[in-house]
Amino acid sequence: MSLTPSPTLGADFLPALIRAFPAPLLYGLAALLLVMFARGLFVAGRYIASDRDTRTSRRQAFWIRRRWARLSKALGLVTVDRHPTLGQTVVIDGQRRREPAIHVPKIATKCDRYGVRITVRTTPGVGLAEFQRHAEHLAEAWNCTRVSVAVDRPGYLVLRAVRTEPLAAKRTTAPDGSAPADLSVWDLGLDEYAVPAVLRMAEVPGMLVGGLPGKGKSSLINGLLSQLAPSGAVQFAVADGKVYKAEEGDYADVAERLFAFAGANLEEANTLFKRLVQLRRDRAEQIRRTLGVTNMWHLGPTPKWPLVVLVVDEAHTFFRDFRGSDPETKRLAALAQENARLVEELVKMGRAPGFLVILITQKPTGDAIPTAIRDVCPVALSFAQRSTEAAVATLGDNIRKWKDMDPSTMQHPDFVGVAVMAREGHEGFIRVRTPYVAPAYVARIAKATAHLTTDPAHLLAA
Numbered sequence: 001m002s003l004t005p006s007p008t009l010g011a012d013f014l015p016a017l018i019r020a021f022p023a024p025l026l027y028g029l030a031a032l033l034l035v036m037f038a039r040g041l042f043v044a045g046r047y048i049a050s051d052r053d054t055r056t057s058r059r060q061a062f063w064i065r066r067r068w069a070r071l072s073k074a075l076g077l078v079t080v081d082r083h084p085t086l087g088q089t090v091v092i093d094g095q096r097r098r099e100p101a102i103h104v105p106k107i108a109t110k111c112d113r114y115g116v117r118i119t120v121r122t123t124p125g126v127g128l129a130e131f132q133r134h135a136e137h138l139a140e141a142w143n144c145t146r147v148s149v150a151v152d153r154p155g156y157l158v159l160r161a162v163r164t165e166p167l168a169a170k171r172t173t174a175p176d177g178s179a180p181a182d183l184s185v186w187d188l189g190l191d192e193y194a195v196p197a198v199l200r201m202a203e204v205p206g207m208l209v210g211g212l213p214g215k216g217k218s219s220l221i222n223g224l225l226s227q228l229a230p231s232g233a234v235q236f237a238v239a240d241g242k243v244y245k246a247e248e249g250d251y252a253d254v255a256e257r258l259f260a261f262a263g264a265n266l267e268e269a270n271t272l273f274k275r276l277v278q279l280r281r282d283r284a285e286q287i288r289r290t291l292g293v294t295n296m297w298h299l300g301p302t303p304k305w306p307l308v309v310l311v312v313d314e315a316h317t318f319f320r321d322f323r324g325s326d327p328e329t330k331r332l333a334a335l336a337q338e339n340a341r342l343v344e345e346l347v348k349m350g351r352a353p354g355f356l357v358i359l360i361t362q363k364p365t366g367d368a369i370p371t372a373i374r375d376v377c378p379v380a381l382s383f384a385q386r387s388t389e390a391a392v393a394t395l396g397d398n399i400r401k402w403k404d405m406d407p408s409t410m411q412h413p414d415f416v417g418v419a420v421m422a423r424e425g426h427e428g429f430i431r432v433r434t435p436y437v438a439p440a441y442v443a444r445i446a447k448a449t450a451h452l453t454t455d456p457a458h459l460l461a462a
């Protein structure tokens, strides 16, 4: 089939051109054009429908993709392969050497109002450490405030380029007082990828919360109390090292929803811890007979076998290392040691019978919470700290490897309410913006749900 050119582009040019190509090719071409047109329409429609910030992110994502090959080569974030494959050695004669092949990591982008999320397929020798090293350069090249790097799944990294810092956007929550559908997760807020962050509470017997004064620890606990208090399947006890009476301090307004309270008095706290340890032992003894399982979480908490949440605020007060030889100091030292032992037992052996101990401290030293307790807490959260050493005291030594996540870099007031925690199922840490929950809301919810308060020991006896 040949195309006979006409001297001028007459009226029959187009039909002649069409006839010159086989019909399937023409249909294929038309389909391709249609798909491209539909895609163009979709992209334009999505762009127009987005809010102003997301539109800026979409433009940003376009330029990130467009300039990626150049930028990755400039930063050395590519794999240079100098060795010819077997096929190439056959084709290339012995004299000439093959040009090295440059493998640019493939990227895909997603946008939101805060910036762009870039998924990167790693190439040999270019992985997490290399991208972390260049995080600041990438942020400069992309005009972002920050780029954080994390492992998404094996072979893939996720880079979060934020133009507007999601952690800086303060949020306030007004809990409505309804019982949560799922007691095994705690909605913490939004992480730095602007994705809802949840904390798994099922099978978690201990949680550490650290941070400087005024950085959001109480607000976090307010959030937890207001979320869980409307459920009859949760009972709360508090040991508060800041006050001597339940009517004082942060927990005064929720006192009606607590089945037990102890103040800073070590003896009083000791009595509470002993009472809870006894409950734990009784539950452990009865669980198989009563529930038919060996782990309460296999069935989930119920009003008859509730999750027992013990909040130990200013926890270092109860475990202080008293030194001195006078009888009073010796007595206090013995109490503090026993307290540490009791709380350790609750955390170490409290998972299956349904206990959760939350230890809060603003003391930035390693001895604030005895290591025997710290080591058995599977979850740790840290608000801003003064130094990396203080961050290590809460989050463990691993935080030294993740400099951009170090809570000691969060001194700016914008970071009040931002907590760092280990990423679940992934390496490294993540920062979460927790919402502010005003004490008035918690007080109202505690009052309205006061009738749900029961001593779990009485339930067990019944």
Ligand SMILES: Nc1ncnc2c1ncn2[C@@H]1O[C@H](COP(=O)(O)OP(=O)(O)OP(=O)(O)O)[C@@H](O)[C@H]1O
Pocket (backbone or CB within 6 Å): 170, 171, 211, 212, 213, 214, 215, 216, 217, 218, 219, 220, 362, 416, 417, 418, 433, 434, 435, 436, 437
């Ligand atoms: N999540 C938050 N978002 C915004 N602002 C917050 C948040 N949490 C707390 N704040 C602000 O910080 C103030 C102090 O918070 P909070 O009482 O929770 O700190 P704290 O860490 O418990 O301090 P302390 O150790 O002295 O009890 C609050 O009154 C509020 O103004």
